[in-house]
Amino acid sequence: MSIHDLSVPIAVPARSWRDRLGSIVPILVLAPSLAASFIYVFVFTGWTLYLSLSDSTLLPSYGFAGLDNYVSLWSNRRWNIAYTNLFLFSGFYIVGSMAVGLLLAILIDQRVRGEAVWRTIFLYPLAVSFIVTGTVWSWLYNPADGIQALVRGLGWSDFSFALTSDRNHAIYAVIITGVWQSSGFAMALFLAGLRSVDPDLVKAAQIDGASVVRTYRKVILPTIAPIFLAVAVIQIQFAIKTFDLVAALTRGGPGISTTFPAIYVYDLMFQRGEIGEGAAAAVMMLAALAVVLVPYSLWVVWRRRAEAGNG
Amino acid sequence: MAELALAIDLEAAAASRRHFWSRFAIYGLLTVFAAIYLIPLLVVVFNSFREQAEIARNGLISLPKTFRLEAWAQAWSTYCIAGTCQGMQRNFLNSLWMTIPATIISTLLGAVNGYVLSKWRFKGSEVLFTLMLLGVFMPGQIALMPWAFVLGKLGLTNSTYGLILVHVVQGISFTTLFCRNYYVGIPDDLIKAARIDGAGFWRIFWKIIMPLSPPILIVTVIWQFTGIWNEYLFGVVFTSGQAQPITAALVALTASGTTARSYDVMSAAVLIGALPPLLIYLFGGKYFVRGLTQGAIK
Numbered sequence: 001m002s003i004h005d006l007s008v009p010i011a012v013p014a015r016s017w018r019d020r021l022g023s024i025v026p027i028l029v030l031a032p033s034l035a036a037s038f039i040y041v042f043v044f045t046g047w048t049l050y051l052s053l054s055d056s057t058l059l060p061s062y063g064f065a066g067l068d069n070y071v072s073l074w075s076n077r078r079w080n081i082a083y084t085n086l087f088l089f090s091g092f093y094i095v096g097s098m099a100v101g102l103l104l105a106i107l108i109d110q111r112v113r114g115e116a117v118w119r120t121i122f123l124y125p126l127a128v129s130f131i132v133t134g135t136v137w138s139w140l141y142n143p144a145d146g147i148q149a150l151v152r153g154l155g156w157s158d159f160s161f162a163l164t165s166d167r168n169h170a171i172y173a174v175i176i177t178g179v180w181q182s183s184g185f186a187m188a189l190f191l192a193g194l195r196s197v198d199p200d201l202v203k204a205a206q207i208d209g210a211s212v213v214r215t216y217r218k219v220i221l222p223t224i225a226p227i228f229l230a231v232a233v234i235q236i237q238f239a240i241k242t243f244d245l246v247a248a249l250t251r252g253g254p255g256i257s258t259t260f261p262a263i264y265v266y267d268l269m270f271q272r273g274e275i276g277e278g279a280a281a282a283v284m285m286l287a288a289l290a291v292v293l294v295p296y297s298l299w300v301v302w303r304r305r306a307e308a309g310n311g
Numbered sequence: 312m313a314e315l316a317l318a319i320d321l322e323a324a325a326a327s328r329r330h331f332w333s334r335f336a337i338y339g340l341l342t343v344f345a346a347i348y349l350i351p352l353l354v355v356v357f358n359s360f361r362e363q364a365e366i367a368r369n370g371l372i373s374l375p376k377t378f379r380l381e382a383w384a385q386a387w388s389t390y391c392i393a394g395t396c397q398g399m400q401r402n403f404l405n406s407l408w409m410t411i412p413a414t415i416i417s418t419l420l421g422a423v424n425g426y427v428l429s430k431w432r433f434k435g436s437e438v439l440f441t442l443m444l445l446g447v448f449m450p451g452q453i454a455l456m457p458w459a460f461v462l463g464k465l466g467l468t469n470s471t472y473g474l475i476l477v478h479v480v481q482g483i484s485f486t487t488l489f490c491r492n493y494y495v496g497i498p499d500d501l502i503k504a505a506r507i508d509g510a511g512f513w514r515i516f517w518k519i520i521m522p523l524s525p526p527i528l529i530v531t532v533i534w535q536f537t538g539i540w541n542e543y544l545f546g547v548v549f550t551s552g553q554a555q556p557i558t559a560a561l562v563a564l565t566a567s568g569t570t571a572r573s574y575d576v577m578s579a580a581v582l583i584g585a586l587p588p589l590l591i592y593l594f595g596g597k598y599f600v601r602g603l604t605q606g607a608i609k
Contacts, residue, residue, distance in 0.1 A: 026431035029512075030428070030436075033420050033443070033483050038442070040446055040449070040480050041445045044454040044457040045449070045454075047456065048454070060460070108341070110337050123596075124348070128585040128588060129541030129558055130543070131561050133351075136351050136355055139354075139371055139574065140351060149372075185603065237448070240450065244543040244544070247543065251566070269456065270548060286449070286450060289448055
């Protein structure tokens with residue numbers, strides 16, 4: 001009896017030992033990535049947040065300076081230009097690339113021949129870096145060598161197209177190039193959406209005698225409305241993080257006319273030795289992203305729940 | 312009868328004319344846009360083969376009248392960037408030795424993480440997954456000073472290894488997201504059956520998950536390769552001179568043209584920097600687009 005009793009507790013740990021090892025392996029496997037991500041997301045963010053409240057200048061320093069850096073940031077004219085540019089750029093860039101992307105998607109959706117070829121052409125800019133795009137477009141904008149020189153050479157001798165050397169209009173050069181680079185991306189997402197529309201819906205509209213334009217406006221586009229929002233949110237993210245494109249295209253100039261928040265962070269941290277204020281600017285970038293992404297993510301989760309509830 | 316036939320003919324003719332014009336408009340618009348997209352690429356390709364004298368004479372945007380390969384050779388091995396005259400070859404190789412390991416490591420980690428987070432869920436694993444996802448949205452700027460400190464402590468400043476580390480850590484959230492969302496679609500019954508047969512964690516991974524993974528691994532590899540190759544911020548902040556990846560070197564190259572700009576060599580240099588991701592795009596376009604739409608919508 002007592003021997004029998006003993007045998008049970010011995011047998012159970014033997015099995016549960018293997019089980020426990022088995023259940024611990026996945027956690028062990030995940031642990032390094034989790035630790036790295038945790039450090040990256042939370043420790044690094046907290047660190048920069050602290051730097052933004054510190055008296056760091058040329059080197060990180062950890063004396064507490066309260067909101068001094070933020071005060072000085074928001075009273076800086078250059079920062080003012082940077083976020084004004086960001087708003088201007090975001091607006092035109094998002095509307096522009098969505099309009100071009102949607103037009104291209106609708107054109108391709110008309111059962112055109114060689115669909116794959118068209119798509120490949122419109123999407124290739126996305127494979128190359130903003131550095132490459134920015135460099136090449138800076139040549140095209142160059143009044144002495146690029147588009148202006150070409151048109152003048154054709155005989156229109158007072159044609160003027162010198163966006164990048166005009167501080168009031170250089171931001172439009174950034175916008176045009178940004179739209180050129182990423183309208184293919186919008187096209188790809190819209191096309192995927194158009195293809196997912198229920199063909200019966202479209203057929204029903206056509207039988208009712210609706211024209212093509214009306215069918216798109218009243219039937220197809222409303223059903224892909226969530227894609228508009230998704231594209232807009234992704235584009236805003238790109239816009240807030242814009243750095244490479246400007247670095248290669250205008251380097252923030254002429255003067256400081258095309259400064260962006262990301263350029264400002266880089267300049268303050270690594271060119272001017274104002275680490276504290278640079279960190280404050282980086283925190284503002286994060287805040288801008290959060291303002292866009294947190295409500296959007298909550299909305300996506302809410303919509304999924306609602307759909308699951310209905311289904 | 313004849314009148315009716317005529318009316319039908321006329322109507323059919325009108326319809327086919329309308330059809331012709333609408334087709335004409337569609338293809339016309341597509342052609343215009345295709346030209347806008349292709350011309351910048353053509354300009355660079357042409358100029359990399361034209362003589363600089365001809366570019367100076369006929370302008371940047373012009374059909375080539377001369378042909379030579381020398382600009383490519385100069386861009387690769389002899390052109391001067393900020394006083395060092397070794398062309399782009401070192402930077403190209405830096406990019407390659409940075410991108411390949413970082414892509415492989417981050418993809419493998421993503422596959423294993425995705426496997427755990429979809430098939431070996433434990434209490435709190437969904438929360439952990441959500442936390443990892445935050446990495447996708449973080450702007451690189453917020454991590455610059457901490458990374459500079461960490462890389463300094465590890466002795467990895469100005470080195471390709473440092474950039475590999477940065478890109479792996481930054482990439483894990485993307486690769487985990489991609490793989491996890493794909494593995495969720497693999498039936499749990501497959502895993503259960505294997506466990507009943509006595510297969511363990513790794514056996515199931517190698518024998519069941521991996522053979523089903525090529526589509527998502529290709530998507531992830533293409534996404535990571537393109538993203539890391541094209542990255543600029545970390546490259547320009549954490550390395551300098553000969554240790555820089557090609558994106559940073561391209562900016563330095565075009566900035567250093569204080570005298571007459573040699574568009575021929577710069578065009579070749581730009582193409583050298585753009586070629587690897589372009590080739591991947593041309594040969595793996597389907598997967599590239601799939602990664603794009605998946606990464607975007609999920």
